[in-house]
Amino acid sequence: MAADPQTIHFIGSNTPRRMEISRRNLVVEGEIPAEIEGAFFRAVPDNAHAPMFEDDIALNHDGMVARFNFDHGAVDFDIKYVETERYLAEKDARKALFGRYRNPFTDDPSVAGKDRTVANTTPVFHGGRLLMTKEDGLGYEINPHTLETAGRWDYGGKLKSETFTAHPRIDPVTGELFFFGYEAGGLCSLDVAYCIADEDGNLVSEQWFQQPYCSTIHDFVITENYAVFPIFPTLADLDRLKAGGAHWAHHQDLPSYLGIMKRYGDVKDIQWIEGPVGVSCFHEVNAYEDGDLIHIDLCLTDTNAFAFMREAGGIQREQQTIHGAVTRWTVDISKATPTLETKEIGPPGDLCRLADADQGRPYNRCWYLTMNPQGGPPMPGGPVGANFNALIRFEPGNGRVSLMGLPPGAAISEPAYVPSCETGHGGWVMSVIDIPLNPDPSQQIPGEYLSELWIMEADNVEAGPIARIKTGLALRSQVHGTWVSREKLDNSVLQG
Numbered sequence: 139m140a141a142d143p144q145t146i147h148f149i150g151s152n153t154p155r156r157m158e159i160s161r162r163n164l165v166v167e168g169e170i171p172a173e174i175e176g177a178f179f180r181a182v183p184d185n186a187h188a189p190m191f192e193d194d195i196a197l198n199h200d201g202m203v204a205r206f207n208f209d210h211g212a213v214d215f216d217i218k219y220v221e222t223e224r225y226l227a228e229k230d231a232r233k234a235l236f237g238r239y240r241n242p243f244t245d246d247p248s249v250a251g252k253d254r255t256v257a258n259t260t261p262v263f264h265g266g267r268l269l270m271t272k273e274d275g276l277g278y279e280i281n282p283h284t285l286e287t288a289g290r291w292d293y294g295g296k297l298k299s300e301t302f303t304a305h306p307r308i309d310p311v312t313g314e315l316f317f318f319g320y321e322a323g324g325l326c327s328l329d330v331a332y333c334i335a336d337e338d339g340n341l342v343s344e345q346w347f348q349q350p351y352c353s354t355i356h357d358f359v360i361t362e363n364y365a366v367f368p369i370f371p372t373l374a375d376l377d378r379l380k381a382g383g384a385h386w387a388h389h390q391d392l393p394s395y396l397g398i399m400k401r402y403g404d405v406k407d408i409q410w411i412e413g414p415v416g417v418s419c420f421h422e423v424n425a426y427e428d429g430d431l432i433h434i435d436l437c438l439t440d441t442n443a444f445a446f447m448r449e450a451g452g453i454q455r456e457q458q459t460i461h462g463a464v465t466r467w468t469v470d471i472s473k474a475t476p477t478l479e480t481k482e483i484g485p486p487g488d489l490c491r492l493a494d495a496d497q498g499r500p501y502n503r504c505w506y507l508t509m510n511p512q513g514g515p516p517m518p519g520g521p522v523g524a525n526f527n528a529l530i531r532f533e534p535g536n537g538r539v540s541l542m543g544l545p546p547g548a549a550i551s552e553p554a555y556v557p558s559c560e561t562g563h564g565g566w567v568m569s570v571i572d573i574p575l576n577p578d579p580s581q582q583i584p585g586e587y588l589s590e591l592w593i594m595e596a597d598n599v600e601a602g603p604i605a606r607i608k609t610g611l612a613l614r615s616q617v618h619g620t621w622v623s624r625e626k627l628d629n630s631v632l633q634g
């Protein structure tokens with residue numbers, strides 16, 4: 139295919155930009171707090187070449203790593219492709235050689251056996267290393283100072299899993315990285331690798347177990363003593379892949395499950411508890427223990443939020459009719475056969491963030507994105523094809539919601555949390571906002587916008603930004619992002 143198809147995966151904020159950029163001294167409106175020293179890294183899918191197939195999706199696009207670097211009040215912006223094996227092969231050929239999302243049977247025969255991952259989902263910083271991750275392969279190590287790709291990261295040859303999640307969890311007390319890989323033993327295998335790296339980034343544990351069906355385990359949660367794997371009936375099928383079809387199909391008639399084990403325990407003791415039928419979730423907010431109770435808070439929907447995963451399962455549902463809510467699942471772990479209690483606790487939304495110190499512990503605030511119906515129609519773009527237009531600060535203890543709306547037609551991407559050392563100060567959240575060039579919603583042209591990084595007081599988002607950092611560019615939609623302090627960058631394994 140010579141040109142990009144004009145679908146939701148290629149228009150609006152999904153317009154391919156294909157630019158590696160280095161821009162210094164961005165214009166700053168407002169005041170950047172002096173404590174904000176470090177870098178905000180973002181994972182951005184941006185296909186370097188037109189795709190092989192018309193029905194290509196944004197999740198299949200080459201990963202770029204972007205960085206806003208904060209240096210004593212100055213902010214620099216850089217963005218670069220992750221030089222995966224796949225990116226380099228296609229760069230050489232000057233065209234796409236890899237076919238459909240997570241389907242190697244649709245590839246050009248010349249790339250058989252090559253690493254298909256595009257490393258486009260989450261920047262993860264742990265043990266002094268920056269990884270760009272996607273759940274279908276291993277992470278790629280990135281030099282956080284130059285954004286150059288150092289290579290695939292397999293823990294010095296120790297990691298046996300073929301995959302590494304885009305959603306590991308860092309324990310705030312021990313500094314350990316808890317992670318997993320599903321389809322760990324190959325395409326459509328039921329194998330899940332559950333792993334721990336110590337605070338210096340050494341792999342100290344890898345155990346394999348089998349999940350009840352081959353589902354997309356996008357995220358998981360930890361508590362002080364447990365590892366929890368919520369899984370949902372969006373399933374892979376090898377025969378469908380061999381026929382050139384989709385990796386994932388949602389099954390509205392199958393149950394979800396919760397796998398629970400002691401986090402330092404043996405995987406043979408994992409307990410599977412049945413959950414509601416047909417539901418879907420990509421991101422858990424957090425989990426924590428309250429005596430014998432374990433609470434798991436999830437961004438839950440009543441069907442899969444991705445149209446292409448619903449359609450592959452024969453489900454016809456308009457995006458606007460999907461019911462969602464931040465939902466609390468509670469399990470009494472002292473029972474011989476625990477059951478799951480479920481309760482909706484917060485407005486619908488996704489792309490949730492926590493203060494790092496609250497990971498796996500009782501918490502009373504989080505931030506996530508939602509659709510504000512008063513904000514007008516959503517800007518096309520983002521992983522599901524329609525962008526969020528409001529930021530929520532939510533208190534799960536009492537249900538309190540505060541909202542920051544945006545200019546008409548603007549889009550917001552996942553915030554990053556930046557802690558403050560000052561006692562009594564709740565830190566900040568920062569988020570990229572795409573603002574249409576034309577303020578009149580009836581005159582807006584998809585893809586014509588400018589991207590700014592906004593900084594908000596984490597506990598006062600309704601007041602809006604205290605600083606707006608202008609890129610002067612229309613950036614392509616990010617998936618996830620992460621904040622890394624100056625101290626951690628200075629002590630990173632790779633140096634500039």
Ligand code: V55
Pocket residue numbers: 183196197258259272273356420521617
């Ligand atoms: C997600 C994102 C992905 C993916 C699978 O947000 C799931 C969910 C950006 O890639 O491959």
Ligand code: FE
Pocket residue numbers: 259304305356420421618
């Ligand atoms: Fe995700």
